Amino acid sequence: MILLFDIGNTHTHLGLADGRRVLKQTDIPTFAWFAGGGPARVKIFTGSVKIEGAALCSVVPRATPLVVKFVKAAWKLETLEVHAGTIRGVGIDYPKPRSIGPDRLANAVAARRRFGAPVVVVDFGTAVTFDVVDARGSYVGGIIAPGLAMMTNYLHEKTALLPKIQIRETRSVVGKSTEEAMLVGAVHGYRGLVRELIADLKRELRAPKLPVVATGGYAKLIAAKLPEISAVAPDLTLEGLRLVWQAT
Numbered sequence: 001m002i003l004l005f006d007i008g009n010t011h012t013h014l015g016l017a018d019g020r021r022v023l024k025q026t027d028i029p030t031f032a033w034f035a036g037g038g039p040a041r042v043k044i045f046t047g048s049v050k051i052e053g054a055a056l057c058s059v060v061p062r063a064t065p066l067v068v069k070f071v072k073a074a075w076k077l078e079t080l081e082v083h084a085g086t087i088r089g090v091g092i093d094y095p096k097p098r099s100i101g102p103d104r105l106a107n108a109v110a111a112r113r114r115f116g117a118p119v120v121v122v123d124f125g126t127a128v129t130f131d132v133v134d135a136r137g138s139y140v141g142g143i144i145a146p147g148l149a150m151m152t153n154y155l156h157e158k159t160a161l162l163p164k165i166q167i168r169e170t171r172s173v174v175g176k177s178t179e180e181a182m183l184v185g186a187v188h189g190y191r192g193l194v195r196e197l198i199a200d201l202k203r204e205l206r207a208p209k210l211p212v213v214a215t216g217g218y219a220k221l222i223a224a225k226l227p228e229i230s231a232v233a234p235d236l237t238l239e240g241l242r243l244v245w246q247a248t
Contacts, residue, residue, distance in 0.1 A: 001049045003042075004241045005067050005079075006103055007058035009126045012038070012067075014045050015238035022235045022242060033063045039070045055080040055245040057102035057237065080245050082106055088247035089113060089240075091138035100139065104131045106240030107215060108139045110233070113243055115211040120201055121236065122194060122229070124216035126150060130197060134205065143197055148186050148218050167218065190218075191226055198228045 004015035004022070011027040026045055032038040054071045056079055058064045068079045080086065082105065084097035089109035094100060107121040108131050117137040123129045127150070130143035148167050165179050165186075173188055175181030202210045214223045215236040223229040233239070 001046075001051055002242060002245055003046060003051045003054045003071070003075075004238045004245075005054070005056035005058070006106070006237045006241065007033075007056060007060050007063050007067065008103065009060060012063070013238060014042060015235065015241070016046065016049060017238070017242040019246065022238045025235055025238060030060055030063060033066045038066065039074070042070070043074070051075045051077065053077060053080070053245055055082060055241045057082040057106050057241060059101050059103060080248055082241055082244050086244065086248065088244050090133055091136065093134070093136075093138040093140045101129070103237050104129060104142065105139060106237045106244065107131055107213075108133050108240070109243050110236045110240035111211075111213045112137055113239075114233070115213065115230070118205050118207050119211045119213065120198070122198075122212060122214045122216075122219070123237075124148065124214065124218040124222060128190070128194075128216075130201070132201065132205070135207070145193065148190055148222075151186060167221070169221065169224070187221065190222055194222060194226060195228055 002017045006013035012030045014026050015022045016024040028041040032041055054077050056067055071077050071079045083102045084092055084100055087105045090112055107123060111119045111121045112133050117133050118135045119133045121131045126147045128145045128147050132140050132142050134140045163179055165182050167186055170180055170183045173184050175184045198212055202208055211230045212228055214229045214232045219232045223232050
């Protein structure tokens with residue numbers, strides 16, 4: 001089994017994969033690596049499974065060496081760190097390749113394998129990111145916008161009267177309470193943002209039937225009423241890690 005780590009700002013997504021697919025996944029808080037609880041949580045996740053390899057992508061540089069050290073101590077394995085220098089499965093046409101988030105590259109690898117090229121990934125995480133693979137199969141750049149939770153939490157923190165909310169679907173675009181009004185702005189507003197950006201990408205890439213893959217925490221919610229999104233793939237980043245490990 002291959003142990004996979006997608007280390008994000010809020011959560012570390014864990015996966016176990018074989019040679020064909022990701023078989024099991026879960027999330028642990030990323031702060032657990034700094035609080036000392038990360039290794040124990042991973043051990044609970046892996047159980048008695050024999051670990052034969054490990055790969056990670058990380059947007060939290062402080063956590064990376066802690067994970068690498070843990071894998072070495074627990075299983076005597078070197079961890080493949082996925083970044084612009086180790087990526088397999090997509091080319092890179094970008095001025096500063098090392099500045100690309102490793103999770104974005106992993107997403108691009110998995111999306112290209114599944115849908116070919118060109119293809120776009122929309123990742124609804126702490127930030128909402130769009131990642132573009134062109135018709136040649138190269139990662140060429142993307143778009144970054146604030147995430148849904150980031151936006152609503154900011155409104156709560158910076159105003160006296162706006163509450164902290166749980167993001168969910170609304171029945172109407174006319175909010176009948178402060179909470180509903182915030183939800184309309186977040187959910188319906190983000191659908192509008194995503195729809196417009198996808199339209200712009202289709203024009204720029206000259207690909208009217210451009211495949212768009214959604215992943216991340218709010219992917220299913222936002223994609224539910226967006227026919228522009230071709231598929232929702234919750235394990236896209238982990239699948240990208242698996243493919244890169246397999247190709248190395």
